[in-house]
Each structure stands twice: as structure tokens, then as C-alpha cells.
Amino acid sequence: MEKKLKILGMGAAQDACSFVSKLNSFIYLAATPGGYIPLLKVLMTNVCCNDCAYCINRAENKVIRASFKPLELSRLFMDLYERGLVKGLFLSSGNGIDPSLAMEDILKTAEILRKKYKFNGYIHLKVLPGSRLEYVRPACELASRVSINFEAPSQRHLSRISSKKDFYKIMQSTIEIKKYREKGLVAGGQTTQFVVGASGETDRDIFELMKRLYREIKLTRIYFEALRPLKGTPLEGHPPTPIWRQNRLYQLDFLFRYGFLDEELALAFDERGYLPKERDPKLTIALKQPHIFPVDIKSADYKTLLRVPGIGPKTARKIIENRKNGIRIDDLKKMGVNLRRALPFIKQGYQRRLFSI
Numbered sequence: 001m002e003k004k005l006k007i008l009g010m011g012a013a014q015d016a017c018s019f020v021s022k023l024n025s026f027i028y029l030a031a032t033p034g035g036y037i038p039l040l041k042v043l044m045t046n047v048c049c050n051d052c053a054y055c056i057n058r059a060e061n062k063v064i065r066a067s068f069k070p071l072e073l074s075r076l077f078m079d080l081y082e083r084g085l086v087k088g089l090f091l092s093s094g095n096g097i098d099p100s101l102a103m104e105d106i107l108k109t110a111e112i113l114r115k116k117y118k119f120n121g122y123i124h125l126k127v128l129p130g131s132r133l134e135y136v137r138p139a140c141e142l143a144s145r146v147s148i149n150f151e152a153p154s155q156r157h158l159s160r161i162s163s164k165k166d167f168y169k170i171m172q173s174t175i176e177i178k179k180y181r182e183k184g185l186v187a188g189g190q191t192t193q194f195v196v197g198a199s200g201e202t203d204r205d206i207f208e209l210m211k212r213l214y215r216e217i218k219l220t221r222i223y224f225e226a227l228r229p230l231k232g233t234p235l236e237g238h239p240p241t242p243i244w245r246q247n248r249l250y251q252l253d254f255l256f257r258y259g260f261l262d263e264e265l266a267l268a269f270d271e272r273g274y275l276p277k278e279r280d281p282k283l284t285i286a287l288k289q290p291h292i293f294p295v296d297i298k299s300a301d302y303k304t305l306l307r308v309p310g311i312g313p314k315t316a317r318k319i320i321e322n323r324k325n326g327i328r329i330d331d332l333k334k335m336g337v338n339l340r341r342a343l344p345f346i347k348q349g350y351q352r353r354l355f356s357i
């Protein structure tokens, strides 16, 4: 059993979803709506009829295969839960011999946990691409959070890394999940993930879909996973995606969710459609908008403060709450302002006064 758990835990490793640290090969500390909790993160099976070029579990690969039965996995989870080792479950799966059959096993496992064992804690379920649309509803009824991974930003890109995944069907399932969220299900939200650099996509390609997913689907979060080419996969010889590219996408994602305008965010890209390595998107955007700087900390509104590199939403709010009594340089530091980044964008006269205090 332990061997199987290790195989299927490691098989689930490529999903980034809100994990902050790895405690062992199958337990991860994760950020959930209820705070940080240890999750059992595991696949139902690593048998897969699909051929995703970045994935070690693709059908052709000669890897040790293993599968859980729903009752077996739910018992195992409850054992770990009762021993205090995990507080929730992240359950994904290879597509087995058919994605709908694999999805049925995911649903049965969650159903056993909810109904037989009365587990009412956190369960994150994957909706498998290609599984029947009618399975979205039970997934939404059973799970705290649901996700389906796009992996690539368009059908054109997805077809470069998988001959079987269908971008439009993934979008259909995504919209279906949204439908049930609007009815009050899946309070923990809906997420997706991109494998960055696997399909020849640019950052702008990802950004275009990201905007739609946040605006039209109201996704809770999008995760970005830099491609790490694995031995024995078709992408083995492909250069790995540098981790800074993944980080730049997360930084852009934050700016989008902070309410930066499309035309501002467009300034973050270079002429080829990538986010530069040399500086983060917020600094790139600020340097291309010299007309809004320097900002007067004493009077600037929240939106303007947020445009200053080194000032985030929390610090912008703290500045507004505290500035009526005057703000000293040390106060800005204590509020969390990154002074090295912020000072070049703050009104000079004020800066001098800050320094002379």
C-alpha cells in the first residue's frame, strides 16, 4: 500500500494548485479557503490513455502503473485523517482506459468520504478533460474546490502537446462548473493550471485566456507550472522553462486581480509577447507610464498608490488609513512598503522631508 501511495503521490506532483510546501511524497501543505492545511495529494490511477508530451504517465511510457479502488483510497484517507496527518484531500487521476470511467472512480471516492465516513472537510476534485459533462454536477456537489486544467492557452497550442485533449471540451466543462458555482455549490472555488513553455505559447497568449477566465468564468485562481522536461517524454530534449518566467506570470496575475487596466497590463510585454526577465511587470509598467509619477503619498488615492512599485494593496490601504497624522519613512517601512522600489516613484519633495524627519 505504501508503495502504491508513493507512486500515485509522485504522479500527482505536477499539479501546482495552491501548494506551499511538500511534507512527503503524498502530503502537501496547501492554502485553502479555511487556511493552511496538510492535504493528501494523490492520483486515483496513473494509468492513462492520453499522450500529453510533458507527462511521465502518458500511455506509451514504461512506468510502474498503480491504481486505487474508491473504497481503498477513502479508507486510506480516513486512516491518515484520524491519525492527524492530513486534513483534506486533493484528488486527481490519469485518464485510465477512458476519462469518464476514471472520473467515476474519483466521484465514488469522494462520495464514500462524504456519505459513508461523513467527512465534511476540504476535498479538491479534478474534473478530467474528456470526461462526460454530466459528471461535473456530482463533482461540484461533493467537492469544496473543483478544477480542470487547460495546460495550454488555445486549441492550436494544446494540439502541440496532446493529440487527444480538446480545448473546447475543457472550456465547456469549465463553463459547466461555473454554472453550479452560481447555484451555490463549490464554495471553495474553481481553478485551472497552465504548463508554461510546453506548447510554444507566449506569455501574451496565456494572458489573453487568463483575462477571459477571470472575467467570464470568475475563476478563483490560475496556477502556472514551469515546464520541467522529464526523461522518457517527447519533451525530454526541450529546454526547461526558467522559473522566473513562471514567477513573472504570477506577478502579472496579481496585477490583473488588483484591477490594473488591460492597456496598462499590455505594457508589461516585450515586442515578442513575453514578460521580460530583467524586471517584474509592475516595474515595467511603471517605467512606461512616467506621466503618473511621482505620486504624492499624502494625497494619492488607493488606485494610484497601487501603481507604485513596492506598494501592494495592504500597504496602500495602511497608508490611506494612517496618513492623516503624517507618515515618517520608518512608518512606510513598518507598513511593508519596499522603499528601494518605491522611492523613485514617490514625490521628491516629500521624499526629502521623509528623509529629514
Ligand code: SF4
Pocket: 048, 049, 050, 051, 052, 055, 056, 057, 058, 059, 093, 094, 095
Ligand atoms: S491526461 Fe495527460 S497529463 Fe493527465 S495523466 Fe494522462 S498523459 Fe498525463
